[in-house]
Amino acid sequence: MSDAAMTKQAGMDVAIQIIGMHKWYGDFHVLKDINLTVERGERIVVCGPSGSGKSTMIRCINRLEEHQQGQIIVDGIELTNDVKKIDEIRREVGMVFQHFNLFPHLTVLKNCTLAPIWVRKTPKKEAEATAMKFLERVKIPEQAMKYPGQLSGGQQQRVAIARSLCMNPRIMLFDEPTSALDPEMISEVLDTMISLAEEGMTMICVTHEMGFAKTVADRVIFMDAGEIIEQAPPAEFFENPQSDRTKLFLSQILHNA
Amino acid sequence: MAIVKTERHPDLPPPTSQTGVIGWMRENLFSSPLNIVLTLVAGYVSWVALSSLISYAFIDANFAGTTREDCTGSGACWVFIKMRFGQIMYGFYPEEERWRVDVGYVLVAIGLFFVLSDVVKDKKWPAIYLFGFVPVACYILFSGGYFGLEHVETAQWGGLFLTLVLASVSIFVSLPLGIVLALGRRSSMPVVRMICVGFIEFVRGVPLITVLFMASVMLPLFLPEGVNFDKLVRALVGMSLFASAYMAEVVRGGLQAIPKGQMEAAKSLGLGYWQAMGFIILPQALKISIPSIVNTFIGLFKDTTLVLIIGLLDLLSIVKSGTTDKEWIGMAQEGYIFVAAVFFVFCFGMSRYSIWLENKLHTGHKR
Numbered sequence A: 001m002s003d004a005a006m007t008k009q010a011g012m013d014v015a016i017q018i019i020g021m022h023k024w025y026g027d028f029h030v031l032k033d034i035n036l037t038v039e040r041g042e043r044i045v046v047c048g049p050s051g052s053g054k055s056t057m058i059r060c061i062n063r064l065e066e067h068q069q070g071q072i073i074v075d076g077i078e079l080t081n082d083v084k085k086i087d088e089i090r091r092e093v094g095m096v097f098q099h100f101n102l103f104p105h106l107t108v109l110k111n112c113t114l115a116p117i118w119v120r121k122t123p124k125k126e127a128e129a130t131a132m133k134f135l136e137r138v139k140i141p142e143q144a145m146k147y148p149g150q151l152s153g154g155q156q157q158r159v160a161i162a163r164s165l166c167m168n169p170r171i172m173l174f175d176e177p178t179s180a181l182d183p184e185m186i187s188e189v190l191d192t193m194i195s196l197a198e199e200g201m202t203m204i205c206v207t208h209e210m211g212f213a214k215t216v217a218d219r220v221i222f223m224d225a226g227e228i229i230e231q232a233p234p235a236e237f238f239e240n241p242q243s244d245r246t247k248l249f250l251s252q253i254l255h256n257a
Numbered sequence B: 001m002a003i004v005k006t007e008r009h010p011d012l013p014p015p016t017s018q019t020g021v022i023g024w025m026r027e028n029l030f031s032s033p034l035n036i037v038l039t040l041v042a043g044y045v046s047w048v049a050l051s052s053l054i055s056y057a058f059i060d061a062n063f064a065g066t067t068r069e070d071c072t073g074s075g076a077c078w079v080f081i082k083m084r085f086g087q088i089m090y091g092f093y094p095e096e097e098r099w100r101v102d103v104g105y106v107l108v109a110i111g112l113f114f115v116l117s118d119v120v121k122d123k124k125w126p127a128i129y130l131f132g133f134v135p136v137a138c139y140i141l142f143s144g145g146y147f148g149l150e151h152v153e154t155a156q157w158g159g160l161f162l163t164l165v166l167a168s169v170s171i172f173v174s175l176p177l178g179i180v181l182a183l184g185r186r187s188s189m190p191v192v193r194m195i196c197v198g199f200i201e202f203v204r205g206v207p208l209i210t211v212l213f214m215a216s217v218m219l220p221l222f223l224p225e226g227v228n229f230d231k232l233v234r235a236l237v238g239m240s241l242f243a244s245a246y247m248a249e250v251v252r253g254g255l256q257a258i259p260k261g262q263m264e265a266a267k268s269l270g271l272g273y274w275q276a277m278g279f280i281i282l283p284q285a286l287k288i289s290i291p292s293i294v295n296t297f298i299g300l301f302k303d304t305t306l307v308l309i310i311g312l313l314d315l316l317s318i319v320k321s322g323t324t325d326k327e328w329i330g331m332a333q334e335g336y337i338f339v340a341a342v343f344f345v346f347c348f349g350m351s352r353y354s355i356w357l358e359n360k361l362h363t364g365h366k367r
C-alpha cells in the first residue's frame, strides 16, 4: 500500500499533468489557466461548444501546438523547445484526427509500418506482423494492400487507429474521431475505441458522442471559451451538472441527439 | 403485393454502339449536324495541310546525292542534312572519337530505361547507377584525359550532343536544387528563408539570356586573374541555377497543395522533419507537380538553344551556321524543319512519359 502511495507521489501513475497552461493565437487568448491531471489508465472525454479550445488543448499535449505559459508534463517529461524531448513524447502519444489524415500515397500496410520502421527501427518483417495484428484488431486485415482512397470513412478511421497503435503508444489522443463519419459508420469506430479502453489504454477523447462518454469515461471535462468549466464522473456530469453553461450545453446536445 | 427479385442479374458487356471506335466517333465527331459539318471541314483542312507537308518532306524530297546540285525534285533537300549529319549530331567532336559519345548515350539509355519504366520494382540500384555512376562515366568518356582517352576540348562539343548535355545536366541539377530552395522558402528559419526567397526572386526577375551573358562575359571579370572556368561549365551553371528557381516555385506549389493534416499525422507518429518530408510530404507534392515539372523540363530543353548567344554550337546554332555555308545557301527551311522535328520528338516524349507516370502513380484517392 505504501509502495503504491510512494509511486503515486513520485508521479509514476500520472500520465499527463498540465499546470496553469495558457495559450494565445496572436492576441486571442485561446486557452486560459488549464489545469488537468490524467492518471495512467484513465479515460477522459472532453466536450464543449465549437471553438472552445478542445482541439487546441489536446494538440498541445503532443506539441502540434505550442503553449506559451505553464507546464505540460507527459510521461514524466516536460514539454519544452527541446526537439529530442518532443520526439520522445510523440513516440509515446498516439493521435487520431477528425479527418483521419492517412497517407494517401501509401498502402494501408505501409501507413501502419512506416513509423515503427523509421522511428522505432523495428525490422520490416516484425513491423508488418505487428501491423497485421492491429489491422485484425480493428477488423480490416483484408484491406492491408489497398490505398486509403479505396476505403470507406469508417474503415479509414479504423486504419488511422491501427496506425497509431502500431507505435505502441502509452497514451492515445482522439480529436472528434467520429464527427466526419456517416452515422452508420460511427459505431464501428466507437467499438474499436471501447475495446481499446477496456484494455486499459490511457485515453483523452474529444467527442460529442455522449453515449460513449457514459459507458467508457472515467471523467468528463467540459470546456467553454478556453477554460475547463467542469469535470466530473459521467454519472454525476450528466445527472447533476453544476454550472449553467454546462447545463445549457447538455440541453442543446441531448436535444439534437 | 410485394415484388421480390430472386435471381441475380448477370454482368453484361456494355453496348457496342457506346464503346470502341464507332461509339467514340459517333459521340465525339458526328453527334449533331453542326458537329458533322465541323468534322468534315476540319478533316478537309488537315488533309490539305498534311498532304502537302508529306509530299514536301517525303514524296517529292531528295535523299540521294552529295551536293545541292543533286536536289532536282521540288520537295525538301535532305541531302543537306545527310552531308552534315555528323556535325549536326556531334559538332566538332573529332570523328574518330565519336564512339565515346555513343557509348555515353547507351549508358544513359540503360539507366533511364530501368529508372523510368517499371520493369524493376526496387529502384535503388538503377538510381545509384543512373545518378551516381553514369554522370562520372559520361564525364570521363566525353571529356577524356583518363584511361588513355584523348582529351576533347568542350569547345569542340556541339550539335545535338551539346544540346543533350546542356538539357540533362540542368534537369539533373535543377530538380534537387529546386526542392531544396522550395523547402528553404517555407522554412521557419528567417535567414534560410530570406536567402531562398532572394535567390528565387532575383533569378526569376531576369531573362535567361542575361543570366547566360553574365555567366559567360561578366563572371570572368569578377574572378581573380588566372581563375577561368570552361565556357560550357559557365553556361551549365547559369542554366541550372535559372531552372532551379523555376523548379523551386513549381515544387512550392505542390507543397502548398498538401493538407496540413499530413504533416501533423507524420509528426504525431514521431517522424522527424526530414523523415516526414521525405516519406510523406514530398512524394505527394512531387506527384501532383509532375505536369508542371515536366513543363519546366520541356521549357528548359528548348531554352538550351539560347546558348547560341554565348557562342556555343548547340543543335540549332550548328544547323543555322550550316545554312550560311555558301555551298548550301537556301537550305534554311530544311534545316529548321529538321531541328523542329528533333525537338518535337524529345519534348513530346517527355510529355507522354509524364502522362504515363501520372496514371501509374494514381492511387484512387482523388474521387
Ligand SMILES: Nc1ncnc2c1ncn2[C@@H]1O[C@H](COP(=O)(O)OP(=O)(O)OP(=O)(O)O)[C@@H](O)[C@H]1O
Binding pocket: A025, A028, A030, A048, A049, A050, A051, A052, A053, A054, A055, A056, A057
Ligand atoms: N491557427 C489558428 N490561428 C488563430 N486562431 C485559431 C487557430 N486555430 C484555432 N483558432 C481559434 O481558437 C479557438 C479554439 O479552436 P479549437 O479548434 O481548439 O476549438 P474546438 O473546441 O476544437 O472546436 P470544434 O468543436 O469546432 O473543433 C477557435 O476560436 C478558433 O477560431
Ligand SMILES: [Mg+2]
Binding pocket: A054, A055, A056, A175, A176
Ligand atoms: Mg476541434
